[in-house]
Amino acid sequence: MDPFKVITIKESVFENNDRDAERLRETLKGEKTFLLNLMSSPGSGKTTTLTRTIERLHDDLRIGIMEADIDSDVDAHTISKTGAKVIQLHTGGMCHLDADMTRQGLRELGTEDLDLVVLENVGNLVCPAEFDTGAVKNAMILSVPEGHDKPLKYPLIFQVCDALIINKIDVLPYFNFDLDKVREFAHMRNPNLKIFPISAKTGEGMDAWCDWLREQANAWNQAGKQ
């Protein structure tokens, strides 16, 4: 038998991504670009919410969007109508993005002249939550038809997010969705979660969400100047 050497490594795969993500945040701070990671299930209204958000913020912030999907460029096409800079990432079948993939996407997008970049992550409540993308803040959308019990069933994504958008409040009368219950369940998972009930369709609640996002981006970019 060939003599072989045993090398102890004890290298954590997730810590490796975590370190990568921290490095990306440092780069973004230096470039004065705020990156938001936006997650949700498919069909909750990420793209519509993003479109409406861009319309409200594009006078204050230079915005770029990275769309991540398994396939197709439907979302990038929709977003491009707002005039914002947008690229479509195809994940090659992967169900989430990590820091390395995000960095590659940002390079393609070109961030030197952008104040705010939103990564519209793959529609999935499970996997994206596990991987730090290097974003400054995480936000998620839960829509009324999905039900108010999701914070009980998918704890991690609610734990890692800074903001929770409850979309489609215009259809509250047609569903057994309890806004008080979803607040209670979400705050059980994460007491610091900021909650924004909105209807991307009617515009209700959009001001509060956009104000928060604008404040976060400005604070980050100001700090980058020092």
Add this chain to the structure above:
Amino acid sequence: MHEMPVVMNVVDLIDDYARKNDVKEVRRVTMEIGEIAMVMPNYFRSFWAPVIETSEFCKNAELDIEIEPGIGQCRECECDFNIEQNNGVCPKCGAVEQFQILSGRDVKILQIDVL
């Protein structure tokens, strides 16, 4: 699902290490997968052979997997317990999902046996 990119990431990390440290060949890789790491050991194993086919140093590497227990500490009574075995419920005081995770969330490359 996402075990494949995790396997690819692991093999990349090992190839990087091997390249920088004058390793000729990796014969065995010992992983530690946490019980609550969201990575299924059996799926991890099933992606090993196809992924190492294109590796520079790991083409013949065997895979060993150790499981790290997922232990939580109850926030109410400070009892340590196995999260999976107790379904997230503290066996001492019955508190539901009120625990801080102490271990079991990680995926680690523990050691590699090399030539």
